[in-house]
Amino acid sequence: MVKRFILLFAFLIAGAAYSNEIPSKVSSVTVYSDRALVTRISDLALNVGTKSCTFTKLPASLIESSVRIKGAGTALVRIGDVDVRNVHLSTVQDPRVVELKNKIQKLVDEDQGLEDQLAVLKSREEFLKSIKLVAPTEISQQLYRGKINISTLRLTLEFIGKETEKIKTVTRSIKKRREEIERQMDAIEKELLELTPKKALEKKQVTVELEVIKAGNYHLELSYILRDASWLPVYEIRAYPEEETLELAYFGEVKQKSGENWQGVNLVLSTARPALGAVAPKLSPWYLNTIPSRKMARPVEKQSRNMMAQIDLETMEIPPPSQVLTTGLSVNFAITGLKNILSGEGSKKILITRERLPAKFSYVAVPKLSPHVYLNAQVENSTEYLFLSGKTNIFIGTDFVGKSHIGNIPPRDSLKVSLGVDEGIKVERKLVQKFKEKTGLFSKKEKVSYIYRIELQNFKSRPIEINVYDQIPVSQNKEIEIKDVAISPQFSSKQENGILRWQFVMQPKEKKKITLGFTVQYPRGRVPTGIF
Template identity: 30%
Template sequence: MKTLTSKITNVTVFKDRAEVTRQASVEGLAAGEYQMVFDKLPKNIDQNSIQVNGKGNATLTNVKFETVHYEETPDLDRKTLYEEQQNIQDELRLLDDELNRLRKEKEFVDGVGKKLITPATTETTLELDPQKWANMLAYFKTELATVDKAIFGVEKNKRSWENKLNRINHQLQQMGQGKRLSKNQVTVWVEATQETSLALELSYVVYNASWRPVYDLRVSTQDKRMHITYNAIVEQNTGENWNDTLLKLSTAQPQISGQQPSLSPWRINLFVPKPPPAPAPGAARGMSNMIEAPMAQMYTSELDTGALMDELEEEMVMAKPTSAVETGATSVFFSVSGKHTVKSDGTEHRVTIMIEDFSAHFRYSTVPKLSPYAYLKAKVRNETAYPFLAGSANVFLDNNFVSTTNMEAVAPTEEFWTFLGIDQGFKIEHKFLKKYEKQEGGIFSKKTQNIVYEYLIEIKNNKTTQEEIVVWDQLPISGNDEIKVHLLEPTYKEDSDKVKKNEYEYIEWFFKPGPGEALSIPFKFAVEYPRDKQVDGLV
């Protein structure tokens, strides 16, 4: 079995994973059967994604993925400490044995002495002359002193070794103990028909890798141009570094998001009181029947986000590309130029996909009911072969950073509007004037009551140039045949260049105020409903 030395050469990064390709070469193989191992592969590998290809005069007969468990091999320093620890423990065992012998020897000497000087009750008392007693006492004294001295020396030596052992144990604890580990391997069986060299390629999918598009939008209001730098942020924590590899980026169909506050349908209905015992305590009735709906861009070309492709078939080389683009049905691929290193530590790595200039048409948009600001936006036609994927963007207006926004998904050849942030050059006010019951006849009858709501929208262009601005507001939507909503101002019969109304009852005005020009936009509507009923959803 031969462990291969392999290198990561290509990585395709998706939104939540990456496909990694490794290559290994084997020279001078004689005819025969061989097992070759791609060792230490990432832990979070998708084993169902493994593919092996090769070149050479050999046949690939089998491929096997397995997880191998092993004991961590101590490094040299830790191995040395383990050996020293064992030697000290052996020395301490010898000292313990010596202490036990000396203590038994002392007990024996003590026992003999006590037996000699202690009178026995059933025996005749031992009689010795004084000189013999003196000699015997001197002997026991000398023996006990010798044994005590030996015990003291052994205990002192033992304490010294115990201190050394404590230091070794502390060092080992700081270094950590050997661990039970596991690693992934792919074993490849090949049969060489003759002497040959092999080039093997292993590809697999790993998780904890992703990329996202980011943009720098640099807008020149004087030149009416938008300079777009299309970047990608790549990050991964797969357990292996991607060193000096070719990168390809892929994504599924992106979601489209907006920037300015969006109106919601304003629905009203007949009030139906709750049955006894009691209504909800002190709760103010809200606009409970409002639902989310998209705001139609009536004065813009509607974006067909379509589906981007899934399989790569044809490489399209642009006139000024930083990367090559390949498109399919449900996803898009970018081949980033050059080689890149992306560490497995979650660090963001930025690569450039495209840099291009576009002509731009500017317009302002405002929803005074929700925000007192005018939002500058630019219309650009994507004249490149690069699909713009949904992502965040830094906006620079006349070389000054003004805001962050979001790019929507835009296919090649499509026009798109991009919000560039607020512009203090417009003053916007939304005023509620009055609410009253209309007593006149006409379309109203005595059986109904008619509540009129009057608003005034005031806009002033404080800029030195004429500008386009779109103003949004809304009518409430009736949810019952007994409730009727009548638009009183502005006068509306059908869509025109100045006023439009969509299916959600959103009103859209279009103006071109000159420098310093002020606009007053009256907005008035009436709600007609039976006098014996209450309406839910009005404010």
């Protein structure tokens, strides 16, 4: 197993030397949706004359045209030429690769130690086997001569049996651990192959020429944009209905595979899109022309099999199209404290803010479609932050409810959150009567009457506001009529598609009933579609 990594280790040994190399560290990073702006600093003590300073071991994904140099200090310096070039290294410098290499070495050392233990156990087992082979003859002679007794013989045999079993147990344990080591090394090897593509040995370096007019200290700053970095907004929403509040935790999910570690940096998450450029696009002429006509097949008009409208549990209307919100040119989130973002470590959640906001909680029941009551919350974004579109995990208190997605929510705008089923409120819908009216022999019409009853009960210890939705059928054929509509209590609103809404405030333990009745009249012998 050790041999399989000889080639892999071949390019993980030895380093590269640079002339005029200066020490530097990453001080701040601004992460965009698909790249990052990195600032490196180096503090120098300069003497009068010309000095060439080289920032080494920079990521290969550095965009050369983005390089900027500036400086300040007690020294008087004129910045001259700046040179950016690729450097092919004799070793992989990615910190994650180095970390994985060290893990492999530890696993190799452990496996070698286990192999040595197996060799010792095998020698002991062979020794015990040799005793068992010569024991029968030797024991018979000793018993015959009276030099050993049965008790001593029994103890000897028990010792051999226990030692043999112990050796087998330890051997099985060692083999199991070696199999686990094999699996771990396979996984590390795969990750190493992903982190070390053909350009893994390529880095960049930036050399700047300084003309020092007056000696002194100088703070040199290099900034550059690199790829292989991004961030996405994610959220955790925790609802507290009893307190009528909602806690929203706003995170940035940051990841980078640049090959350099950002340790102890000032981090900014930005909504700017530097990849789009700063110049507005120009329109091209929009020309129209004709093409030879073709005979088009007439579309077949299709009639819905179901007369009942689809009900949106949250808004009860067709949602508007997505909108792009703009607040100035961009929004930047300066993160509090110094952060560590390591190359290749996967996504890291960085807290932007955590806000506790007053919320209005209400319930929605659509008993025709679901036997459950759903809890909704509406909250105003009273913070200074723009909540960007992103995934969210939803909790009621400490209980996980599910996953969802929110759109862009600017300050002073409202956010609606669906919080799932609340078992503390019960709803049931029953068909209590279905009656087909008998008509005369010569009548050309048939009638079917329906009566439904909806029953609700609030088992919670506080008043709740609830919206209940149901519907009456809507005829799409002049030969079908909806008659004798009887609804109690009166609905709060009605849509043209027949959807009804009742809004109640229910006290603790209170019960409510809704009765809904109607008659469908249609031509004899022609059963209408959508009837139920």
